[in-house]
Amino acid sequence: MLDISGIRRLQFDVLVIGAGGAGLSAAIAASQEEGVRVGLVCKSLLGKAHTVMAEGGMAAALGNVDDRDDWKIHFRDTMRGGKMLNNWKMAEIHAKNAPARVRELEHWGAVFDRTKDGLINQRNFGGHRYPRLAHVGDRTGLEMIRTLQDHGIHQGIDIQMECTALDILKDKDGKVSGIVCMYRETGEFIVFETKTLIFATGGAGKSWEVTSNSWEYTGDGYGMAYEAGAELIDMEFNQFHPTGMVWPPSVKGILVTEGVRGEGGILKNSEGKRFMFDYIPEKFANETADTEEEAARWLQGDKSARRPPELLTRDVVARAINTEVKAGRGSVHGGAYLDIATQRSAEDIKRKLPSMYHQFKVLAELDITKEPMEVGPTCHYFMGGIKVDAETSMTNVDGLFACGEAAGGMHGANRLGGNSLSDLLVFGNLSGVEAAKYARKLKSIPKSDDEDIKRIIKSATSILNREKGNNPYLIHEDLQKNMQYNVGIIRTKNEITDGIERIEKMKDEFKEVKAAGTSQFNPGWHEALALRNLLISSEAVAKSALLREESRGAHTREDFPEEKKDWLEYNIINKKGKNGKMDTIKEKRGNPDTELKRIANSSIEELEKEVKLDHEKLMTKI
């Protein structure tokens, strides 16, 4: 029998899993509560999480560049971008709180690019009515994570680096009581006993072959939360970023920031045609330029001109590129041409987009100040995730919270660029505050069952101890191919069904997975441990995608090409059923607050008038 008496145990009130923007924000917020012991667990070294890859900026209605901006307009943009499927309350909390969180980041040492007046500068981005993204060149994510890291290390947080979480522990009443983890360096297991867990574990972008995500994005949070009885929501909405690198093959999928288009970059096909003018959805026709001349005026700062069609929402642009390539009008290596060289001076490009310049120069041997880039869709972000209460970020499991990409609901069917970094700050903070509050109400840490600890450790070590078995890398490659071809950007019933069957087979193969070598820093073993979570995430995506018989936002069904009104009434939920199998259910959405509904459905002219009055009233008060 497995003896666990020698296993180290540490106690916390709030334990955050994941140290990207959301996790760090959550840990910092929780640590401000007196007497609350806060821990932070990360799979990588601190400061390396995927947040560093975020480039364009964080959306907040600061109104520094265009003072017509307001939370109401940001909220409306977010809802329309999300095809009205967003959790209304979350979208409201996000838009209202983002400016304060961005200012707080500046107070902690972030050095944003400035306006002429010395305020935080803001740039244009897809789907945002005004220049709204606070940014630092094209390395905003790095600025954000470094600021949070440098501030966070002085807040008394116990940071556990290169530590993988395996599974959640609960007491006999079903409350969170801890989590079993493993140090990657040594293979040593550790039990963290805690009153609350905050999952800031990111998405599962590593389920696809062409992805902007790093090895960490294996849906650990989804897998563990699902196994513990939490619900996953909106998993069919997977954002394919329209512009990933397509050449050379080794860098296929690496992100090319939307900032390129925000700074004036245009998309062309192999015939040299600026094709986005042909793909303007009716809903956005009023707010989008229909001639190159008008788009050019907008870029010059003419406030009466409408936005260029390259800045339509990501789902629209990704589908357009896909259609062009399929019609035989793709670039040499099967993408579209993204041209900034003819739109901006070389000096401007190097100043505004330094890391893009560097990335293409080194990885593709291409000078973006002289030649167009080749780009194509790449899996980028999970709109869906662990279902949480909008006002507390708690899941249906007592003591389990989730925030950032790991949580679902805020972005609906499609996320606007720039809304992720602000989401990390707003809901990271909220979940930290709420978890600390919850923890203070509990007298002691709920008691875990030793048998659960043994079971979790045994299932991890059996992968090493097996005599022989399947190669985890190969199962992962199969899964990525399967998701790419069967549950990709454009989906049909037959392909998804095929995809689900294959996932079932891979689940069987996973039962016999084997990692060679010892438990010390063994990537093969780590890969195998992540596979369970990748498989759960992929199954949830595929099953939800099959059930949602419409096309909405990032979810495109070739066999149901239209948005359907009745589907707006439902979210899709995945949870573990009594028989141990995944249940995929349609859940009726609650009625929105009438005021929020009114704002989201206002015409832009009406809402701009209303905001103008609001701002005037505010001025007279001051």
Added chain:
Amino acid sequence: MSLRNFKIYRGDDERGELVSYQCEVTEGMVVLDVIHRIQADQANDLACRWNCKAGKCGSCSIEINGKPRLGCMTRMNEFEEDKTIVITPLKSFPVIKDIVTDVSWNYKQNEEITPFSPSEKSKKKDFVMMQKDVERVQEFRKCIECYLCQNMCHVIRDNEGKKDFSGPRFMARLASLEMHPMDEADRIEDVKEKHGSGMCNITRCCTEVCPEEIQITDDAIIPLKERVVDRFYDPVMMLFRKIFDKKERQKTKSKVSSFLKMFF
């Protein structure tokens, strides 16, 4: 496509050897791709760190043919086809396994630095800072903490130096704080005593290996050294400090320095 030869360090801090591998190299591949290919096909347990694969996170720092580089930003086509490529861990830090090293010493250095400290009053309003005044600071904030500079610095490479010098990475961090227009803390004594700015003798090895091309020596270390000199070794400044309080001193410092430079 061609079959190329590699030698990769396998082992830990005490025992290890260079193991030979062969790998198919195709167009556009970088050294990190080769490591991944070998890991997937031939050595599942080969330990390596990586994250973003685009030169933005600074995880895959290794030595390639003895030079500190990022594996993800080193293209295979810069090496001659018939030459064996040798991949080893960073020399300045203890090996955990294979090409993964223990870089925790760097995290400890950062904890020792007084964090950003704006005044409470300034936080009540939006910060007003001009672009030209933050550009210097932004240059240092490009740092991806790959620690290649730390690895290359001969003071740190010689293990004894670690107790006296925080290294170029943290000189750049200190400079970014000292030059931040809204920061109110005074770290000059720490720069000298705790972080050991005097240990650097300006050989510029750190600057040469920085993948972000930050001018660590010229823009961070030398200005910090100058501030230390102004504070501790300048007799006229010492007299001024006796006369004026700290706040006054900050206002007059630059005037006095430029005045002094006319004579020395």
